[in-house]
Amino acid sequence: MTMASRLLVDVHTHVYLPRYASLLRSRSTVPFIRTNTTADGLSEDRLLILENEPSGGRPVGPQYWDREEKLKFMDKHGIDISVVSTANPWLDFLPAAQAQTLASELNEDLEQYCATSPSTNSSGPYKIKRLYGFGLLPLVPEVSTTSVLRIVNQIASLPHLRGLIMGTRGIGQGLDDEALDPVWAAIEKAGLVVFLHPHYGVDGSAWGDKDNGHVLPLALGFPFETTTSATRLILSGVFDRFPNLRLLLAHSGGALAALSSRLASCIDHDPRAASRLKHDARYYLGKLYLDAVAYGPEELGFVSDVISRSTGYEAGTSISKTPDRSLGSQRMFFGTDHPFFPPLEPSEKWKSVTENLEAIALVQGWSEEDKAGVRGGNAMSLFNLRE
Amino acid sequence: MTMASRLLVDVHTHVYLPRYASLLRSRSTVPFIRTNTTADGLSEDRLLILENEPSGGRPVGPQYWDREEKLKFMDKHGIDISVVSTANPWLDFLPAAQAQTLASELNEDLEQYCATSPSTNSSGPYKIKRLYGFGLLPLVPEVSTTSVLRIVNQIASLPHLRGLIMGTRGIGQGLDDEALDPVWAAIEKAGLVVFLHPHYGVDGSAWGDKDNGHVLPLALGFPFETTTSATRLILSGVFDRFPNLRLLLAHSGGALAALSSRLASCIDHDPRAASRLKHDARYYLGKLYLDAVAYGPEELGFVSDVISRSTGYEAGTSISKTPDRSLGSQRMFFGTDHPFFPPLEPSEKWKSVTENLEAIALVQGWSEEDKAGVRGGNAMSLFNLRE
Numbered sequence: 001m002t003m004a005s006r007l008l009v010d011v012h013t014h015v016y017l018p019r020y021a022s023l024l025r026s027r028s029t030v031p032f033i034r035t036n037t038t039a040d041g042l043s044e045d046r047l048l049i050l051e052n053e054p055s056g057g058r059p060v061g062p063q064y065w066d067r068e069e070k071l072k073f074m075d076k077h078g079i080d081i082s083v084v085s086t087a088n089p090w091l092d093f094l095p096a097a098q099a100q101t102l103a104s105e106l107n108e109d110l111e112q113y114c115a116t117s118p119s120t121n122s123s124g125p126y127k128i129k130r131l132y133g134f135g136l137l138p139l140v141p142e143v144s145t146t147s148v149l150r151i152v153n154q155i156a157s158l159p160h161l162r163g164l165i166m167g168t169r170g171i172g173q174g175l176d177d178e179a180l181d182p183v184w185a186a187i188e189k190a191g192l193v194v195f196l197h198p199h200y201g202v203d204g205s206a207w208g209d210k211d212n213g214h215v216l217p218l219a220l221g222f223p224f225e226t227t228t229s230a231t232r233l234i235l236s237g238v239f240d241r242f243p244n245l246r247l248l249l250a251h252s253g254g255a256l257a258a259l260s261s262r263l264a265s266c267i268d269h270d271p272r273a274a275s276r277l278k279h280d281a282r283y284y285l286g287k288l289y290l291d292a293v294a295y296g297p298e299e300l301g302f303v304s305d306v307i308s309r310s311t312g313y314e315a316g317t318s319i320s321k322t323p324d325r326s327l328g329s330q331r332m333f334f335g336t337d338h339p340f341f342p343p344l345e346p347s348e349k350w351k352s353v354t355e356n357l358e359a360i361a362l363v364q365g366w367s368e369e370d371k372a373g374v375r376g377g378n379a380m381s382l383f384n385l386r387e
Numbered sequence: 388m389t390m391a392s393r394l395l396v397d398v399h400t401h402v403y404l405p406r407y408a409s410l411l412r413s414r415s416t417v418p419f420i421r422t423n424t425t426a427d428g429l430s431e432d433r434l435l436i437l438e439n440e441p442s443g444g445r446p447v448g449p450q451y452w453d454r455e456e457k458l459k460f461m462d463k464h465g466i467d468i469s470v471v472s473t474a475n476p477w478l479d480f481l482p483a484a485q486a487q488t489l490a491s492e493l494n495e496d497l498e499q500y501c502a503t504s505p506s507t508n509s510s511g512p513y514k515i516k517r518l519y520g521f522g523l524l525p526l527v528p529e530v531s532t533t534s535v536l537r538i539v540n541q542i543a544s545l546p547h548l549r550g551l552i553m554g555t556r557g558i559g560q561g562l563d564d565e566a567l568d569p570v571w572a573a574i575e576k577a578g579l580v581v582f583l584h585p586h587y588g589v590d591g592s593a594w595g596d597k598d599n600g601h602v603l604p605l606a607l608g609f610p611f612e613t614t615t616s617a618t619r620l621i622l623s624g625v626f627d628r629f630p631n632l633r634l635l636l637a638h639s640g641g642a643l644a645a646l647s648s649r650l651a652s653c654i655d656h657d658p659r660a661a662s663r664l665k666h667d668a669r670y671y672l673g674k675l676y677l678d679a680v681a682y683g684p685e686e687l688g689f690v691s692d693v694i695s696r697s698t699g700y701e702a703g704t705s706i707s708k709t710p711d712r713s714l715g716s717q718r719m720f721f722g723t724d725h726p727f728f729p730p731l732e733p734s735e736k737w738k739s740v741t742e743n744l745e746a747i748a749l750v751q752g753w754s755e756e757d758k759a760g761v762r763g764g765n766a767m768s769l770f771n772l773r774e
Contacts, residue, residue, distance in 0.1 A: 173595065173596060174595040174596075176595060176597055202589045202590060202593055202611065203589060203590030203592065203593070205590065206589055206590070206611075206612075206615050207615070207619075208560065208561040208563060208619055209560060209561075210563055210619070210622070210623065212619075212622050212657075212660055213657040213659060213660055214653065214657065215622065215650070215653045215654055215657055215660050216615070216618065216619070216622075218653045219618070219646060219649050219650040219652075219653040219654075220611075220614060220615055220618060220642075220646060220650070223642065223645075223646055223649065224589065224593075224607075224611050224642075225593075227607060227642070228593050228594070228603070228607055231603065231606070231607060232594075232595055232597070232599075232603070235597070235599050235602065235603075236597065251649065254642075254645075254646070255607075255610065255611075255614070255641075255642030255645050255646060257645065258610075258641075258642050258644065258645035258681075258686060258689070259606060259607060259610055259641075259642060260683070261681060261682035261683030261685075261686055261742075261746070262606050262610065262638065262681060262682050263602070263606040263607070264682065264683075265606075265682045265728070265738065265739065265742060266601065266602045266605045266606040267602055267606075268738065269728050269729075269731070269738075270599075270600040270601065270602055271731060272600060273599055273600055273602050282683075294645075294648060294649060295648035295649050295651065295652045296647070296648030296651075296669075298648075298689060298692040298693055298696060298710060299645060299648055299689075301689075301692075302645070302685060302686075302688075302689035302692075305685040305688075305689070306685055309685060322751065323685060341652070341656050342656075344656070344658060351652065351655065351656075352652065355648075355652060359648070364709065
């Protein structure tokens, strides 16, 4: 194992770049940042990104936009490298022309943010920066395919951007929209990693009338949305048409692994849906990459089982009886969700870091090498992290 | 191990009793049964239970109401005993007075359906019937608590009903409604098992415009609904107030196990939600019973891990590092979802049976005794299946 693979790499870590934060400050409807005066006469910024945001929005500060704060957070927790992405809701709320301009500008901004970052202390043969990035596409209704493809090419040309982050709405009809096929083709060809991330959850009527703060939309709504979007992608045949597409799902894919055999069974009972796919639904989970942001070792172990069993579901093969967790671990990646989920006391280490690291350390059936892979080695390979 | 624990017991198997089927035939809005004439001039019954039912509803026939068909299905698949429940949407759509009358009548009907069923071939010390049942409560808006409690007592008094099936709407505000506390108290005191089952899924806009038949609402919507309802129950403190309540979740609890550490983390970051609970969210999963209707061995093994780890999350204990799958298996129960998911060819064995049995057989880390427990022994104990 090389030195590089001992690095700790965070693939799920967000930023509102200063240009984006300014946009949010200029707005008065969701999404926006509002400056309140607290009961003590202090000024306080609040971020409102959801309709009917509970608790008057969440407090935001420099950790959302200041690169020094990102690096301090990384230093505090021993994170060597972060692959940074703009936080939701990206450009989803903008008219096409503005989304296109801003995507281009924010991609340049993020390239600068990464390119001018310090190098790691790695003593390996390659220079490695501490910050790399996921770019943004102007995926909004009425955008032209040409202009989306232009931005895919821009991202591919920016040396420190190694992928792009994407919500679940596509150009208005979701990601199972055939109109996106040229976009998937271009992304596949460029070898960029698509980081699929939720924002909208599900219709809020599911949560009932009790005030549970952000718990239900974050704990359940986010994973439900990711699960739905990935399932619709599977059903649409995207992974049959673009077998080399590299899709990284947030929050360990939400509930996709847990519901994948049920999904396979439901498809199996629907001849029309089944006829559209080359393989059992479970096969496609082995094509995915999943972050390890699930907060528990049993969850991570299970997800790695589900990834590894996928090969047994390739058409014409017999089903593997003993999933190989080691194999599955190679498609999993440490993440923190920073700067969301801050600690209740500012001096504390962030539980979102310590719990996810502890979860990786405690997975039964992962070797030390597997764990080092999930902590960083797998990301070094997937994103080709070197200058 | 006694003979009895080698029996195969199906805890997730539905019926529309003739009285209920008649009601559905008398209606012309959802839910209802409609008789169509096919292109060949044949008469065909279709069941419509969801608003915007895809594919013009699903074909229904005697397997939904005829007890002989249930027994034939059981014989074909070696199922010794079924604990039968009315299928969704139960009485949810009825005015309170009608729901109350019908609950009482249907409970009597189901008692007869079971009481007059044949006995098993078991050579053990007790006589055991082949059919037991879950009763129904009139849980609809504007019902009086008194009348719900009267039906709880009725169910407790009917010797072949060993629990009750419940949807997620309660009396209109969901199951986290404090108005239900007297109902939980009465159910707990009577020792009845509550079988929590989905019907509504989530808002259909999540599924997009593509025609994927029933796949998305069944594969994802159902488990999302169960997950949401169980999570709201946890957040409401029901399991702290009624620690002996016996709640059986359909479809292995949906995505609850997979999202339980994320849920715990989200609660942990919300001091108000956390302050309402005695334990980490993961503790409460060990209070639950889960059917084994998840269609895959990895899913079942994972769920049993999550059940068994719960004790490590009791306030004041240190977290267990190695979940004991055997322990977790004791709260899991074979089920088939009959008569839903029929085979595409009538002569075939039902995959919903064979796949769920195969899944049980293949769980890594379950002993033969554990597997026998999941197949039937656990149900024999939980429902005290003897005359």
